[in-house]
Amino acid sequence: MSIQRTARDARHRLRQDEIIVAARRCFRQHGFHAASMAQLASEAQLSVGQIYRYFTNKDAIIEEIVKRIVDSRVHEMLATSSNVHLCELLAWRQMQNSDDEALMMEVAAEATRNPRIAKMMADADERMFRHACEKASRMHPGFSAERIHASVEIIAVLVDGTSYRRLTPQKASPERLYTLYQHINDLLFKTEES
Template structure:
């Protein structure tokens, strides 16, 4: 029982550090946010943070893991590429803060090979799961066609995340119709 309480307190403290880090990283970016600033945001000492995370990259890795876990769970909940045109048209694919943090990860990955590896690993998790979901929904498609379709969808989804930073230039209704046409082309059987 004492171990369970200790583990629960440990997880709670990690959650508090992650929330503080998310706020800090959103304001200053990963590269500019120091451990001292993060500790101040979390109302802890730097030493206390090091009890839970070995370094800033470990915090970034945990943030990325949680974002990807949430995205995979969302993918499982929706479980259909049929919903994708509406989500793309409304720019409501993921939580806006998560999109912004993943953009920060991408920027940091250009400077930091450890973070670049995290991004590659996160992409592999998402890509593999997306391929499995598409295979389940469209078993007649070849694996090569599925990989190509998922790659194109990844470009659309990631581009939509970036485009969220700017005003939408076309109506959501018109975009929905175009995304729907694209979706139908991507997932029609190869012999049709």
């Protein structure tokens, strides 16, 4: 690959990154559905035509944002060695990245109106689910695939539900919730002999 092409590719990636940063701000302010390409272009300090050189449409920008969020979540999930940290995150309603959480809620809302976004959500969920199942299988090699899938599905429901519950005041003490989440984790992932 030539030096010129390498430099051009690097500039292209940098400009895409700049557009994504601007799009995240614009989508957080206006929502995916309401944000126009003109608003996004203004936020990025580019023309709409310049944005179309890097992304074919608004859905392609959303798709890239979702991909990056899922990449980050998969990396975080694979970097931890157990679900104990997950119990803390759930009980104290902590989040890795509040902007990512809000953007994923926007994606979920847009998915109710847009079949392409709904497909993106399904694909992102499939990717997260597959990685979580692979990790759980490595940690619990004696568990059947059915048990792994059911356990991961329950964890996914707890995580997704907690994302939405963060919008309301917490009704139980984090300490009590932590104990209950640990019990749930034990129920899902401890072997019968333990």
